Amino acid sequence: MAITTERSAKVTVVVCGRFHFHKYIHLIANKGILKRFIYSYKVRYDFKLSKKLLKNYPAKEYLMYLGAKFIKGTPFFKYVRLLHKLWQVQVLTLEPEGNVAHFLLHGNCYKIIERYKQRGILIIGEVVNAHPIEQEKLLEREHLNYGLQYTSGEKTFQSSIIKELMLCDKLLVPSTFIKSSLVANGIDDSKVKVLAYGTEHVTETGKNFKHIKHGEKISLIFVGKITFRKGVIYLLKAFELLQRNGYPVELTLVGSIDEAYLPIIKGHLSRLSITHVRHLPNVEILATIEKHHLIVIPSIEDGFGIVVSEALSVNVPVIVTKNCGAAEIVVNGINGFVIEPSSEISIYEAVVQSIDHPFSAGDKNITWDQYAECLARFYEETLLNN
Secondary structure, rough: OOOOOOOOOOOOEEEOOOOHHHOOOOHHHHHOOEEEEOOOOOOOOOOOOOOOHHEEEEEEHHHHHHHHOOOOOHHHHHHHHHHHHHHHHHHHHOOOOOOOOEOOOOOOHHHHHHHHHHHHOOOOOOOOOOOHHHHHHHHHHHHHHOOOOOOOOOHHHHHHHHHHHHHEEEEEEOHHHHHHHHHHHHOOHHHEEEEEOOEOOOOOOOOOOEOOOOOOEEEEEOOOOEOOOOOOHHHHHHHHHHHHOOOOOOEEEEEOOOOOHHHHHHHHOOOOEEEEEOOHHHHHHHHHHHOOOOEEEEEOOOOOOOOHHHHHHHOOOOOEEOOEEEEEEEOOOOOOOEEEEOOOOHHHHHHHHOOOOOOOOOOOOOOOHHHHHHHHHHHHHHHHOO
């Protein structure tokens, strides 16, 4: 009689920051598979975890916020890279644990990955943006539209991110958009697992969404940092086109404006019926989205965009570009529209098409509980098949 042995995953999660892990890390711990959560964030933040599972190196966060007040543009990204190196040195003082390590890849942990690999630990890398070469192409083109050079952002970390991608045994991505960019740049298709991010709750499939009546004032909202990556200029141009063609419309922009992007959009912000809110506490974002008819995320490059799943959770239809990873959970024509990027015409047409359109809940959204369940299964399956 053959004897089989099951290998149970014991996972160390490593992220330079916090990102989305606060949404579900406690759910992974509840399954008994979390060995340690290594991160950098505010000292007193409550992850709903036992302290023995937590290891925080917060210096990088506080120094980054301080530096942002005095350093701008490319020098700031170089400064952040130094802080990443500091954080990496701190994490390297820890002894690797578990048999699976889940890293958020952002060009700041390849030395840590190398050390874990030397100990025979399975490496899963989470990728939250398009392959850096693809991202550079998209953003370089967008900068050139305005006679500018793309010199900062992800480009600063490109070589380190590529090194991390190659070191990982498996890659976890939230969208087909990211996977396609990785495969196009030489990553084996079988190495990449797509698992869309979750939300607090999911609306029942088929339930009616917000409805825009003909002649009613159309209320649009954008939530996110206002940068080249997010393509907000195209939303502003579409907004002006709607007004010129007699559609009653108002627009709320929620998010800080990147200093380099301000000259591009400044002339558009003074128009009537545009409100800019620099910052909203997280607890107020959902309620604010819920007051609008449509959320528009006109991204040039965006790995996912959790704000899209949040909008769908409160029955607000969405307009997203195909370069926004959250298009993964949009059923075109049902709970929103997926459009071409870099096009005010596409946004304009989608908004007009939304008038009297019978939007309803799609079937692609999942909760964070479901996400954690799928992720735990992925850990176990990857470990067993490795």
